Amino acid sequence: xxxxxxxxxxxxxxxxxxxxxxxxxxxxxxxxxxxxxxxxxxxxxxxxxxxxxxxxxxxxxxxxxxxxxxxxxxxxxxxxxxxxxxxxxxxxxxxxxxxxxxxxxxxxxxxxxxxxxxxxxxxxxxxxxxxxxxxxxxxxxxxxxxxxxxxxxxxxxxxxxxxxxxxxxxxxxxxxxxxxxxxxxxxxxxxxxxxxxxxxxxxxxxxxxxxxxxxxxxxxxxxxxxxxx
Amino acid sequence: xxxxxxxxxxxxxxxxxxxxxxxxxxxxxxxxxxxxxxxxxxxxxxxxxxxxxxxxxxxxxxxxxxxxxxxxxxxxxxxxxxxxxxxxxxxxxxxxxxxxxxxxxxxxxxxxxxxxxxxxxxxxxxxxxxxxxxxxxxxxxxxxxxxxxxxxxxxxxxxxxxxxxxxxxxxxxxxxxxxxxxxxxxxxxxxxxxxxxxxxxxxxxxxxxxxxxxxxxxxxxxxxxxxxxxxxxxxxxxxxxxxxxxxxxxxxxxxxxxxxxxxxxxxxxxxxxxxxxxxxxxxxxxxx
Numbered sequence: 001x002x003x004x005x006x007x008x009x010x011x012x013x014x015x016x017x018x019x020x021x022x023x024x025x026x027x028x029x030x031x032x033x034x035x036x037x038x039x040x041x042x043x044x045x046x047x048x049x050x051x052x053x054x055x056x057x058x059x060x061x062x063x064x065x066x067x068x069x070x071x072x073x074x075x076x077x078x079x080x081x082x083x084x085x086x087x088x089x090x091x092x093x094x095x096x097x098x099x100x101x102x103x104x105x106x107x108x109x110x111x112x113x114x115x116x117x118x119x120x121x122x123x124x125x126x127x128x129x130x131x132x133x134x135x136x137x138x139x140x141x142x143x144x145x146x147x148x149x150x151x152x153x154x155x156x157x158x159x160x161x162x163x164x165x166x167x168x169x170x171x172x173x174x175x176x177x178x179x180x181x182x183x184x185x186x187x188x189x190x191x192x193x194x195x196x197x198x199x200x201x202x203x204x205x206x207x208x209x210x211x212x213x214x215x216x217x218x219x220x221x222x223x224x225x226x227x228x229x
Numbered sequence: 230x231x232x233x234x235x236x237x238x239x240x241x242x243x244x245x246x247x248x249x250x251x252x253x254x255x256x257x258x259x260x261x262x263x264x265x266x267x268x269x270x271x272x273x274x275x276x277x278x279x280x281x282x283x284x285x286x287x288x289x290x291x292x293x294x295x296x297x298x299x300x301x302x303x304x305x306x307x308x309x310x311x312x313x314x315x316x317x318x319x320x321x322x323x324x325x326x327x328x329x330x331x332x333x334x335x336x337x338x339x340x341x342x343x344x345x346x347x348x349x350x351x352x353x354x355x356x357x358x359x360x361x362x363x364x365x366x367x368x369x370x371x372x373x374x375x376x377x378x379x380x381x382x383x384x385x386x387x388x389x390x391x392x393x394x395x396x397x398x399x400x401x402x403x404x405x406x407x408x409x410x411x412x413x414x415x416x417x418x419x420x421x422x423x424x425x426x427x428x429x430x431x432x433x434x435x436x437x438x439x440x441x442x443x444x445x446x447x448x449x450x451x452x453x454x455x456x457x458x459x460x461x462x463x464x465x466x467x468x469x470x471x472x473x474x475x476x477x478x479x480x481x482x483x484x485x486x487x488x489x490x491x492x493x494x495x496x497x498x499x500x501x502x503x504x505x506x507x508x509x510x511x512x513x514x515x516x517x
Contacts, residue, residue, distance in 0.1 A: 113315030116280055118330050132317050152443070207319045210361035229258030 002179040013165070015185060018162040021080045022087065022152045026145050026193075031092025036092065036124070037099025052099050058093035062086060062154050082228045083155040083162070090151065098140025102133030135208055138201040142194055147191075149190040155181070163189070230256045231277060231385065236286035238272055238442075246272040247442030249286070255434065256291075256384075259411060259418040263428040264438030270421045271501065272389050273442060277419065278307045305333055308378030308386040308416070311391045314370035316362040322348070322373050323358040329381040340380075345374040350413075352406055368399035372388070373409070379414070388420045392427070404430055425466050429454070437462050 018082065040050040065086045067077065075081050075113025106129050114128045130137075166182030169175075202209065231254040238247040247269040254260040262270040274459045277282040279300040293295035295303060316325045316372055325422040332338055345487060351372040362370055371391055378386050391399045404427065411418060422428055428435045429450040437453065438462060439446040454473055457463035467473055477497060478485045484497035 109311070109313060109315055110317065112280070113309075113311060114317065116275075116304055116309040116311070116315070118301050118303075118332050120301050123332070128317060128319075134319075181463060205319070207361045207363070212362055 001177075002054055003175055004181055007178075009186070011037045011181065012056050014163050015189065016160060016163075017080065018149070018152055018186075018189065019199070021155070021160075022149045023153075023193075025084045025087035025091055025148050027142070028088040029095045029148075030141055031146055032088070032092050033095035033099045033140075034130070037103055040100040041103040045156050047100065051100060052094040054093050058091075060089070062090075062151060062153065063157065066155060066158055066160070078159050080155065080162075083152060083160055084129050084170070086149045087151055091148055091156075094144050095128055095140050096148065098136055098143075100139070102136030103129055105136055106132045123217050131205070132200070134205045138197065138205075142197055145197060146190045149193060150186060153186055230289075230291055231255065231419065232289045233273070233288070234287045235499055236288060237274075237284045238269070238276065238281060239284040243440060246444075247276075250442045251286075251347070251506045252428070252436065252444065252447065254417065254419055256417050257415045258433040259420060259431055260427040260434045260436060261420045261422060261432035262434075262436050262438060263422055265423060265440075267440050268438035269440075269442030270438055271389055271425075273438075274389055274419055274421045277311060277387055278304045280304075291440075304387075305381060306383050308381070308383040310374045310378040310386065310388045310391045312390045312480065314362065314367075314374035315371055316370055316377070318362055321359050321361060322353075322365070325362065325373055326380050328374045328377060333381060344376070344380060347380055348373075350379070350410070357443055367395045368403060370405055371395060371399075372406075375410070379410075379416075384417055386416045386418045388418065390422055391420075393422070393424075400427075407431060429466075437465055 016187045036050060036054065040047050066082050069075070069082045069085060070077050070079065073081075073085070106128075110128065110132065111124065111162070119128060153167065155162055156164030156168045163182050163186045164176050170178030170180075170182065184186045231253075233250050236247060236250045237245070239245050250269075250273065252260075254391060263382055264270045272281055277290075277295070277408060279295060279298075283296070287406055288423060316322075317328070320328065323341050323347045325342050326347050327337070327340035330340040330343065335343075337374060343360060345355055348358060353369060353372050353376070357365065357369065362373065363372065374391065378388075390425045392403045395403065408431065418431075426435075428437075432476055434447065435450055435453055436447050436487045438444045445465070446453055453462065453469075474489050478487050486494045486497050490496040
């Protein structure tokens with residue numbers, strides 16, 4: 001505990017850096033996957049090709065990517081932007097499929113119905129298709145968020161600050177408490193962000209919870225009663 | 230008035246769903262398109278609001294060729310009610326009903342206030358307003374679907390087998406409600422069904438379709454029942470099997486009408502006075 005208490009400031013600062021590196025990558029991969037998922041879903045020919053190419057991005061090893069990226073975008077090797085961009089690429093690799101699957105999960109009848117009411121293709125996408133793809137999108141974002149928060153630590157090997165720096169530093173200086181702190185905080189951060197995402201989903205998609213209440217739900221206790229009596 | 234002129238629909242795979250179809254659907258009347266699957270009835274309906282584009286021919290609404298109108302704008306002024314209600318699952322009942330007015334630029338608050346009134350119109354309790362469609366019964370969903378179709382106060386209401394998926398008791402209720410609504414609102418209704426009894430009950434003009442959108446007979450229910458144009462129609466309406474043949478049996482307490490199977494179908498009276506169902510019944514029940 002002494003190490004933690006003596007280094008609270010460092011831990012706090014690394015946590016913030018970690019978030020500042022990971023959160024933009026999570027948001028960006030979600031945003032970028034929307035047009036890619038739309039494109040993959042819209043044209044059947046493109047479906048397999050686009051999603052396969054996206055999935056292959058995930059096969060790029062992370063350390064070389066962190067090193068090579070600065071050559072393309074002109075950042076320094078220790079810039080956290082390298083990590084953010086690399087993790088965005090991995091995020092898109094996971095998220096594009098979720099977005100395409102989510103859009104494909106929207107009932108064709110609902111789309112027909114929206115069109116027949118006079119939604120333009122554009123407003124239908126934003127107000128009907130994307131919201132209804134929500135549950136699948138959320139599942140995708142949760143995976144991306146956990147994976148991104150965990151992968152952010154890899155940058156520490158190159159001296160790019162994050163909670164991963166606690167492992168590298170702890171190993172070099174042989175401080176088990178520091179290593180443990182890094183691991184526990186990374187997991188805790190992933191869990192907290194995940195909980196926030198679930199909460200956000202509940203707020204933004206109230207209809208997904210509606211099925212358990214109302215007429216259907218009210219009937220269930222009666223049915224149960226009938227069995228027990 | 231909706232006028233079909235030599236309308237043909239050929240799908241990309243070569244199927245001709247509708248071939249040289251011409252018909253006038255009069256204003257403020259209910260036209261029912263009835264036929265088995267493959268008769269092109271839904272295709273015909275969807276061509277009116279350009280959900281399906283014509284291969285050739287034209288459709289005019291009050292003299293205006295629909296091909297000259299923007300599809301999105303056209304659809305916003307035509308009510309559409311489909312089977313399984315087609316309600317948006319992520320909108321509350323009220324927002325579903327208010328959808329088209331909001332798309333048309335009406336302020337949300339105003340559209341929702343009007344939507345509440347429409348719930349009354351279709352016989353739904355206002356307490357359902359904030360529910361989601363999944364929390365309603367099938368019959369309630371269809372009522373919301375009708376309210377939504379009426380929300381922009383369209384002159385035309387297209388109904389694609391709207392009562393096909395609800396149980397017979399609820400269906401009968403909804404049919405009665407539709408007759409009442411139509412009496413109050415005076416819309417031009419185009420209704421698609423495969424149920425001939427529903428067609429005779431609701432239609433001012435009934436169009437019996439053969440495969441490929443070919444018109445077998447057009448007329449009022451009375452005209453069709455009293456003089457089926459051909460064997461296809463006779464068979465379709467059940468006249469051949471004696472289903473439409475009613476006979477009178479005199480009893481001490483009055484005249485009883487007996488149906489084709491020998492069951493008592495009703496009592497014979499001079500004039501049916503009660504409600505709109507009776508008015509319709511007059512058309513083919515007591516027209517002689």
